[in-house]
Amino acid sequence: MKNKIAELRKARKETQEELALAVGVTRQTIVSLENGKYIASLPLAFKIAKHFGTTIENIFIFEEEE
Amino acid sequence: MLLKTNISNMPFKKVVKIRLWVFRVFFFLGLASVILSKIYPINDFIAGFYLGFGGGVSAVGLVGLIINKRLLRNEEKFKKAEIEHNDERNQYIFSKTFTISSCISLTAIYLAMVVAGFINLTVFKTLFCVLGAYLLVLFITYFVIRAKY
Numbered sequence: 001m002k003n004k005i006a007e008l009r010k011a012r013k014e015t016q017e018e019l020a021l022a023v024g025v026t027r028q029t030i031v032s033l034e035n036g037k038y039i040a041s042l043p044l045a046f047k048i049a050k051h052f053g054t055t056i057e058n059i060f061i062f063e064e065e066e
Numbered sequence: 067m068l069l070k071t072n073i074s075n076m077p078f079k080k081v082v083k084i085r086l087w088v089f090r091v092f093f094f095l096g097l098a099s100v101i102l103s104k105i106y107p108i109n110d111f112i113a114g115f116y117l118g119f120g121g122g123v124s125a126v127g128l129v130g131l132i133i134n135k136r137l138l139r140n141e142e143k144f145k146k147a148e149i150e151h152n153d154e155r156n157q158y159i160f161s162k163t164f165t166i167s168s169c170i171s172l173t174a175i176y177l178a179m180v181v182a183g184f185i186n187l188t189v190f191k192t193l194f195c196v197l198g199a200y201l202l203v204l205f206i207t208y209f210v211i212r213a214k215y
């Protein structure tokens with residue numbers, strides 16, 4: 001699962017700490033999400049999408065296993 | 067560790083209040099253990115164990131009490147601790163850690179039990195009981211949690 005969190009965050013000139021605070025998680029969680037090490041839960045994905053004013057599909061790219 | 071992650075979706079203020087009670091119990095149990103080791107005539111090894119272990123538990127209780135009392139007084143620190151407590155990655159790490167460490171412990175106890183069978187029957191029986199109790203708790207917890215979801 002890839003995502004555009006880092007891209008969207010940088011476009012808004014927002015720090016990881018600010019994004020973390022806005023969606024109610026720790027900065028480490030944002031770091032892990034951006035690195036693709038951790039996949040967000042559905043509620044968190046909704047919060048992130050709402051924060052960026054877009055849809056989940058525009059942020060998270062689901063890659064089906066072959 | 068259990069007190070550090072949100073496993074019950076309880077409001078954080080309530081969690082901190084429960085923590086305060088748990089740490090109070092830790093403090094007094096540890097203190098009782100230290101006092102007992104001093105006044106009750108038991109062998110030196112056990113007295114030393116009660117003294118050291120009790121002192122440690124008591125210290126953990128005291129530090130926990132101070133930290134959590136401070137949390138209730140400082141709104142900024144409280145908010146930060148709340149986010150850390152509710153953070154889903156922390157919960158995932160905790161759950162994964164617990165699962166893996168349980169599997170390792172279970173395997174280690176089983177292997178120790180098998181080896182003990184060749185060496186000492188009392189150790190074998192003790193480990194057998196520990197393993198049995200562990201599995202019983204595991205199955206009961208599994209069925210309780212399964213019924214919940």
